[in-house]
Amino acid sequence: MLKKRIIPCLDVKDGRTVKGVNFVNIRDAGDAVELAQRYVDEGADELVFLDITATIEKRKTLTQLVEKIARRINIPFTVGGGINSLEDAKAIISAGADKVSINSAAVKHPELITEIAEQFGSQCVVLAIDTKYEDNEWKVYINSGKTPTPLLALSWAKEGEQRGAGEILLTSMNHDGTKKGFAIDITRQVSEAVNIPVIASGGAGTMEHFAEVFLQTKASAALAAGIFHYGEISIPELKAYLQTQHIEVR
Amino acid sequence: MIAIIKYNAGNITSVKNAVERLGYACKVTDDRDEIAAADKVIFPGVGEASSAMNYLKDKELDKTIASLRQPVLGICLGLQLLCNYSEEGHTPCLGIFDTEVKKFPPLDIVPHMGWNNLYDTKGPLFDGFGKNDTVYFVHGYYAEICADTVATCHYILPFSAALQHENFYATQFHPEKSGDVGEKILKNFLELKK
Numbered sequence: 001m002l003k004k005r006i007i008p009c010l011d012v013k014d015g016r017t018v019k020g021v022n023f024v025n026i027r028d029a030g031d032a033v034e035l036a037q038r039y040v041d042e043g044a045d046e047l048v049f050l051d052i053t054a055t056i057e058k059r060k061t062l063t064q065l066v067e068k069i070a071r072r073i074n075i076p077f078t079v080g081g082g083i084n085s086l087e088d089a090k091a092i093i094s095a096g097a098d099k100v101s102i103n104s105a106a107v108k109h110p111e112l113i114t115e116i117a118e119q120f121g122s123q124c125v126v127l128a129i130d131t132k133y134e135d136n137e138w139k140v141y142i143n144s145g146k147t148p149t150p151l152l153a154l155s156w157a158k159e160g161e162q163r164g165a166g167e168i169l170l171t172s173m174n175h176d177g178t179k180k181g182f183a184i185d186i187t188r189q190v191s192e193a194v195n196i197p198v199i200a201s202g203g204a205g206t207m208e209h210f211a212e213v214f215l216q217t218k219a220s221a222a223l224a225a226g227i228f229h230y231g232e233i234s235i236p237e238l239k240a241y242l243q244t245q246h247i248e249v250r
Numbered sequence: 251m252i253a254i255i256k257y258n259a260g261n262i263t264s265v266k267n268a269v270e271r272l273g274y275a276c277k278v279t280d281d282r283d284e285i286a287a288a289d290k291v292i293f294p295g296v297g298e299a300s301s302a303m304n305y306l307k308d309k310e311l312d313k314t315i316a317s318l319r320q321p322v323l324g325i326c327l328g329l330q331l332l333c334n335y336s337e338e339g340h341t342p343c344l345g346i347f348d349t350e351v352k353k354f355p356p357l358d359i360v361p362h363m364g365w366n367n368l369y370d371t372k373g374p375l376f377d378g379f380g381k382n383d384t385v386y387f388v389h390g391y392y393a394e395i396c397a398d399t400v401a402t403c404h405y406i407l408p409f410s411a412a413l414q415h416e417n418f419y420a421t422q423f424h425p426e427k428s429g430d431v432g433e434k435i436l437k438n439f440l441e442l443k444k
Binding site: 001002003004005040045070071074075076093094095096097098120121122123124166167195196197218220221250 | 261263264267268270271296297298356359360361362363364365366367384386388389390404405424426427428429430432433
């Protein structure tokens, strides 16, 4: 039976991981490679590294860090943040990343999704969508959640799939950092509308929240950062709990 | 020396890293003589079957691969290209394994992505493999079960998770990305006697 995946997300700045609470207040949570290895040892199913400052500062992503991570860890990992072109994606994939996550650049240049998919395969392309519920709609935001767009999360996810994305990483900005649970509503809508895996992100605070998102939506994976970094929930403990809820995990 | 075949498909760096983590020297190469002379050959790949086959033919690597007599390990697309035929791009392949590669029917999420169990494991690759161990898959096409199947997996339908014919071994899953369980499988391959 295919297992539901638990994915710690490491927000990276200057080779160290940080976690934004609602994308604004940032605390330092340690060395990226060491933290990655800790998660591998604990049984993380996959890792995501997001260079959270890259888009704003137009800094090139962290090729050297990716090389270090790839040499060390033996599970799949995704790298995102500041990937604006096929060349950027190529550099990250050549450095050893299994997938690249694209967000703002995909909104500005949707053909980038197809270009990366055609060159490296759809399984390499994660379309990251930051969405915020306002005026009764789930709107898509870019530039680390700072800039609204005319897009809506559901239709953008479907378009992304058609253009060749292999996976959707869906983050609710309303829930991110609140520890009040995942955005069940939009995660359900998106995961039912597309036929590619959806990673639920934003809002995990308790183990029950993970069970909720797996039982009430078709999400294939759930992602969290701070609760793992600060040891509020350990991955082995979370997986043992999910098994008691009859959710298949590794 | 371990040769890792360099071609236009996917993430070869991670295979190289995994082999090096296990303490083996390896070289990523598309040189036919170097490949033919290697102790073992790894044929990895993530990508599209017809463009990968065209590339191999252009470089005349297709004949080199088919004629290898040392242990060969195909991974993911590598496994599929070692079969007779792939539905992906209607591609005649290398014909080592007497089976065909088909697209998953869209009855569930495609690609099959993530950690899954293996069943009916046999042969040297799976020495020490535990009943509850899982490995990491990413694929939208699968090889049908045949006489060469040495492990099966179930997703949408049962399919070949691993194949073996004489000196040719292959896994649909990614041992280089399957944690300690995958490293053990890779190590089993690297320790094979000729």
